[in-house]
Amino acid sequence: MTALDAPAAAGAAVRPPRFESARRFARAFLRRRSGIAGLAVLAAFTVLALVAPLFIGPDQLDVTRVNGPLLASPSAHYPLGTDQAGRSVLLMLIYGSRESLRVGVIATLLTLVIGSGIGIVAGHYGGLVGRLLMHLTDWFIALPGMPLAISLAAVLGQGETSITIAIAVTSWTGTARLIRAQTLAVEARPFVERARALGAGHGQIMQRQVLPNVMPLILVSSTLTIAGAMLSEATLTFLGLGDPTSVTWGEMLNQAFFNGAFTADAWWYILPPGLAILLVVLGFTLVGRAVETVLDPRMQERP
Amino acid sequence: MIGIETGAGPGAGGTEAQAGTTLLDVRDLRVTYRQGSREVPAVRGVSFSLGRGDTLGVAGESGSGKSTMALSLLRLAGAGAEVSGEVRYDGEDLLTARWVKLRAVRWAGASVVFQGAMSALNPVRNVLDQIVEPIVLHQQAGPREAERRAARLLESVGIPARRTRAYPHEFSGGQRQRVMIAMALACDPDLVIADEPTTALDVMVQAQILGLLAELVRESRVAVIMISHDLAVLSHACDRLAVMYAGRFVETGPSRQVIEDPRHPYTRALAQAFPTIGDPASRLAPSGLAGDPPRPSQIGEGCSFAPRCAVVMDSCRGRDPELWQVDPERTAACLRVLSEEGAA
Amino acid sequence: MSSAEPAELEVRDLAVVYPGRRGRPPARAVDGVNLRVGRAEIVALIGESGSGKSTLARALMGLVKPTAGRVLYQGAPLEYSTRALRRYRGHVQLIMQDPGGALNPKQNVYDAVAEGPRLHRRTEGLSATVRDALAKAGLRPPEDFLARYPHELSGGQQQRVVIAGALALNPSVLVADEPVASLDASVRGEILGLLLGLRDQLGLSALVVSHDLALAWNIADRVAVMYLGRVVEQGPVEEVLLHPRHPYTQALLSVVPDRRADWHPVLLAGEPPDPSAIPSGCRFHPRCARWAAVTGEQRDAAACDRRELPVLAPSDGSGPASAACHLLETTLLETT
Numbered sequence: 001m002t003a004l005d006a007p008a009a010a011g012a013a014v015r016p017p018r019f020e021s022a023r024r025f026a027r028a029f030l031r032r033r034s035g036i037a038g039l040a041v042l043a044a045f046t047v048l049a050l051v052a053p054l055f056i057g058p059d060q061l062d063v064t065r066v067n068g069p070l071l072a073s074p075s076a077h078y079p080l081g082t083d084q085a086g087r088s089v090l091l092m093l094i095y096g097s098r099e100s101l102r103v104g105v106i107a108t109l110l111t112l113v114i115g116s117g118i119g120i121v122a123g124h125y126g127g128l129v130g131r132l133l134m135h136l137t138d139w140f141i142a143l144p145g146m147p148l149a150i151s152l153a154a155v156l157g158q159g160e161t162s163i164t165i166a167i168a169v170t171s172w173t174g175t176a177r178l179i180r181a182q183t184l185a186v187e188a189r190p191f192v193e194r195a196r197a198l199g200a201g202h203g204q205i206m207q208r209q210v211l212p213n214v215m216p217l218i219l220v221s222s223t224l225t226i227a228g229a230m231l232s233e234a235t236l237t238f239l240g241l242g243d244p245t246s247v248t249w250g251e252m253l254n255q256a257f258f259n260g261a262f263t264a265d266a267w268w269y270i271l272p273p274g275l276a277i278l279l280v281v282l283g284f285t286l287v288g289r290a291v292e293t294v295l296d297p298r299m300q301e302r303p
Numbered sequence: 304m305i306g307i308e309t310g311a312g313p314g315a316g317g318t319e320a321q322a323g324t325t326l327l328d329v330r331d332l333r334v335t336y337r338q339g340s341r342e343v344p345a346v347r348g349v350s351f352s353l354g355r356g357d358t359l360g361v362a363g364e365s366g367s368g369k370s371t372m373a374l375s376l377l378r379l380a381g382a383g384a385e386v387s388g389e390v391r392y393d394g395e396d397l398l399t400a401r402w403v404k405l406r407a408v409r410w411a412g413a414s415v416v417f418q419g420a421m422s423a424l425n426p427v428r429n430v431l432d433q434i435v436e437p438i439v440l441h442q443q444a445g446p447r448e449a450e451r452r453a454a455r456l457l458e459s460v461g462i463p464a465r466r467t468r469a470y471p472h473e474f475s476g477g478q479r480q481r482v483m484i485a486m487a488l489a490c491d492p493d494l495v496i497a498d499e500p501t502t503a504l505d506v507m508v509q510a511q512i513l514g515l516l517a518e519l520v521r522e523s524r525v526a527v528i529m530i531s532h533d534l535a536v537l538s539h540a541c542d543r544l545a546v547m548y549a550g551r552f553v554e555t556g557p558s559r560q561v562i563e564d565p566r567h568p569y570t571r572a573l574a575q576a577f578p579t580i581g582d583p584a585s586r587l588a589p590s591g592l593a594g595d596p597p598r599p600s601q602i603g604e605g606c607s608f609a610p611r612c613a614v615v616m617d618s619c620r621g622r623d624p625e626l627w628q629v630d631p632e633r634t635a636a637c638l639r640v641l642s643e644e645g646a647a
Numbered sequence: 648m649s650s651a652e653p654a655e656l657e658v659r660d661l662a663v664v665y666p667g668r669r670g671r672p673p674a675r676a677v678d679g680v681n682l683r684v685g686r687a688e689i690v691a692l693i694g695e696s697g698s699g700k701s702t703l704a705r706a707l708m709g710l711v712k713p714t715a716g717r718v719l720y721q722g723a724p725l726e727y728s729t730r731a732l733r734r735y736r737g738h739v740q741l742i743m744q745d746p747g748g749a750l751n752p753k754q755n756v757y758d759a760v761a762e763g764p765r766l767h768r769r770t771e772g773l774s775a776t777v778r779d780a781l782a783k784a785g786l787r788p789p790e791d792f793l794a795r796y797p798h799e800l801s802g803g804q805q806q807r808v809v810i811a812g813a814l815a816l817n818p819s820v821l822v823a824d825e826p827v828a829s830l831d832a833s834v835r836g837e838i839l840g841l842l843l844g845l846r847d848q849l850g851l852s853a854l855v856v857s858h859d860l861a862l863a864w865n866i867a868d869r870v871a872v873m874y875l876g877r878v879v880e881q882g883p884v885e886e887v888l889l890h891p892r893h894p895y896t897q898a899l900l901s902v903v904p905d906r907r908a909d910w911h912p913v914l915l916a917g918e919p920p921d922p923s924a925i926p927s928g929c930r931f932h933p934r935c936a937r938w939a940a941v942t943g944e945q946r947d948a949a950a951c952d953r954r955e956l957p958v959l960a961p962s963d964g965s966g967p968a969s970a971a972c973h974l975l976e977t978t979l980l981e982t983t
Contacts, residue, residue, distance in 0.1 A: 189748055190743050190744075190745055190748035190749045191748060191749050191750055191751040191752075193710065193741075193743065193749075194741065194743060194749045194750075194809065194812070195751075195762065195766075196710060197708050197710060197736060197740065197741035198736060198740070198762055198763040198766055198812065198813075198816070199732075199733040199736040199737065199763065199766045199767055199816075200762075200766050201729055201733070201766075204766060208762075209751055212751070212753040212754075213751070213752070213753060364831040364832070364833055364834075365802070365831055366801075475696075475919050476696070477919065505695040505696055505858050505919075506695075506858055506859060506860075506899065506902045506903055506904075507695055507898070507899065507902050507914070507915060507919075508695075508919070509902070509904075510902035510904075510912040510914060511914055513904075513912075514912065514914065532831050532832045532833075533832055533904070534832065535904040535905055536904045538904075539904050539910050572833060573832055573833060575836070576832040576833055576835055576836045577832060577835075577861060577904070577905060578861050578864055578865050578905070579861075579905040580860060580861055580864045580888050580889075580900065580903060580905065581864075581888070581889055585864065585865060586864060586865075586884075586885075587843065587865070587866065588840075588865070589835070589836040589837075589839035589840045589843065589865040589866055590836045590840075591833055591834060591835060591836025591837035591838070591839070591840060592833035592834075592836070592837070593837060595801045595803065595804070
């Protein structure tokens with residue numbers, strides 16, 4: 001949407017303000033301490049997840065190949081103890097962040113694409129199409145989310161893919177309603193009518209006028225959605241809908257529960273994945289709130 | 304009588320209105336906004352005085368500082384504004400007055416009619432209740448008495464009794480503006496500040512509102528400061544005009560004289576911007592003023608109007624003109640005026 | 648009927664009815680209008696809010712589909728398929744009130760002006776087109792403005808960008824809906840001068856919608872005065888504004904504040920016009936001072952409260968002024 005066809009001179013002139021607005025955003029964001037804290041937490045987890053394969057191999061996570069003590073409490077060699085199969089809980093925790101984050105991110109992307117798509121289309125067309133889409137959304141809202149996800153996962157088979165789909169299918173409705181409301185507000189503004197008078201069709205209005213103006217909202221809602229998605233992932237996996245051979249935080253909780261960690265007082269097995277989920281969800285929420293505050297023009301007015 | 308002081312300083316103090324009738328006396332009012340580390344002057348030294356029943360029209364473009372000036376009289380210019388100078392209301396300087404006194408003046412002494420009537424009215428309460436409240440709070444009137452007075456006020460602005468219990472959204476734009484005026488008059492103020500009271504309205508409704516204000520001034524001797532970009536409207540609604548540019552008055556005087564024989568080139572441009580139907584000079588020849596007013600942060604040396612002035616001279620860029628007396632009742636801040644007067 | 652040469656833009660018996668919401672009766676916003684805009688002609692359409700003037704402008708743009716009647720561009724009726732509308736909007740362009748809102752805050756000036764040509768896939772030499780349009784709209788040099796965003800421009804500059812955006816499509820007609828109502832007095836004349844200059848230099852036709860009769864005096868060749876969905880008086884500007892015949896035009900003229908010392912506004916009584924409750928007979932009669940002054944037999948003969956007014960035929964560039972008023976027919980009041 002940038003001035004690609006502008007000549008070099010104009011192109012060069014067009015760029016600075018864009019950087020300028022990004023810089024302004026960064027400056028405003030950096031003033032919010034909670035946002036920075038959230039960002040730091042997320043960065044730490046992301047780096048760990050990315051580098052995990054460099055020092056954790058299948059040897060340390062495969063139940064059949066590990067040879068540590070069973071359900072041992074924390075020690076120098078196993079800082080967070082071991083699980084019922086003798087694996088290091090710390091390594092599982094680090095490695096598990098990969099799958100948990102991936103499911104969270106992919107489910108969120110799906111949620112946003114479906115939610116924003118339906119929201120914008122429903123808001124733009126109004127009339128019969130809009131009403132039908134909103135009825136569809138209401139219908140999905142009325143469906144009990146967790147049982148639906150469970151039955152979806154059951155139908156699609158165990159594993160991360162079905163969990164991802166189940167999360168997306170149950171959580172897009174909130175985004176759709178939010179984006180539809182925002183679309184209605186944008187559509188009422190005169191520049192949309194100007195675009196129409198210039199000859200823009202439905203697709204062009206949604207893409208070039210509405211989308212850039214609802215984008216900040218999508219961005220904000222993404223950080224909050226991802227927190228929800230990761231919680232759902234943990235819940236569904238804990239309920240046993242995940243792949244038992246994969247290592248995720250929800251899966252760890254599930255195994256801890258079914259292998260008697262609770263009765264054995266093996267707190268080192270239960271607490272870490274729970275705390276990790278809590279931290280990441282908190283991180284996304286803090287970042288989301290900060291972004292929301294910074295992007296809200298009413299907040300921007302204040303020094 | 305409104306006295307508008309020349310910029311000459313202490314010596315001109317004698318032109319002041321007769322003591323005793325002066326309601327508002329403003330001296331060297333300055334408003335500065337802080338933008339980061341920079342100071343942005345929005346109002347740069349405005350002086351005038353206003354007696355009971357006087358009407359003063361302040362004209363200027365958006366960005367001229369006219370609204371900031373008017374709102375800062377009641378310390379309503381916003382938290383980031385630094386206001387200096389003197390605003391004597393009934394003898395008391397509002398800029399240094401205690402909060403309690405200021406609040407009393409805001410409620411009962413001077414009231415403001417804002418431009419956007421919809422946003423200034425509470426959407427979930429009917430208009431009668433909204434007028435009754437300040438009467439009960441500040442005039443120690445009983446609810447019944449207050450209601451009677453509110454209904455009478457609404458009737459005087461043309462809202463029939465059967466509609467007083469309606470909500471703001473049920474009124475048209477002009478009716479809402481009239482409700483705003485009724486509200487401003489609820490506590491019998493001595494001064495009404497009307498900030499662009501007719502800008503968003505149709506000409507027919509505008510004429511109604513102007514007529515209403517004129518009637519109120521006649522009947523209650525309330526003083527009015529009216530702000531607008533429309534010199535023609537102001538000239539009909541007010542006895543005196545002050546034309547504002549870049550945070551200062553550049554011309555003042557009796558309305559008819561200012562609009563018929565403007566001395567400052569800026570006033571001339573504003574006066575010609577609204578044509579007289581039937582005047583062959585303006586037929587198929589709209590007249591405007593090229594360029595934009597300077598941003599408050601960019602006001603430099605010399606006359607701030609010089610970049611847009613059609614009759615600019617070399618000396619204009621070096622010297623910032625003050626308001627000079629043109630004749631006993633008029634002042635203008637233009638070097639040409641000074642040289643003409645000097646030559647004469 | 649119309650003259651031999653087809654008008655640039657014409658509406659015939661146009662009506663737009665909005666369905667009533669929540670049990671309210673439908674609103675007859677435009678209720679039978681004939682109007683012609685000739686080649687290189689500027690027509691001013693004047694009315695209060697509620698007169699239907701903005702709806703008429705939208706109907707002319709094809710943004711609102713008329714309930715009855717037709718819009719003709721160079722003699723050919725406007726069709727409402729997506730493709731036909733897009734082609735039409737290459738010829739007829741809209742300029743709106745509130746330029747601040749008409750520009751997408753996320754687009755810089757270059758993108759805002761390039762929007763039209765891109766939508767019409769006229770991207771060859773786009774950069775030159777954009778600069779040319781900006782220069783024509785008075786933003787010189789164009790390079791200074793390309794990278795700016797709407798909030799960095801003054802109101803007058805924003806309106807010039809909107810006009811440049813329309814000019815970039817090289818239209819033959821501009822429909823301007825209150826183009827100066829939200830602008831400062833000093834900028835008003837500049838923008839009107841620009842519109843006038845575009846007519847003189849590029850031969851553009853324009854329909855300018857406004858509530859301000861003085862605007863018609865400033866730039867229009869002909870003027871049409873609208874009340875509650877109908878044109879009540881139309882004709883050459885000098886004729887209508889200097890010798891108004893319809894009582895509504897006379898009232899509107901009287902309330903224009905100007906520099907004359909003797910300003911005696913004639914205020915209309917009654918409620919502002921409501922298109923969902925159009926009075927029977929002559930729709931102006933409840934507020935009409937002339938009708939109120941008529942008594943006895945004349946009142947029966949005129950019967951303004953019962954007799955519907957005919958729709959005014961479209962006047963063309965050479966035609967005389969016409970006014971829709973029963974009391975003019977009786978000739979008794981013709982002399983007033």
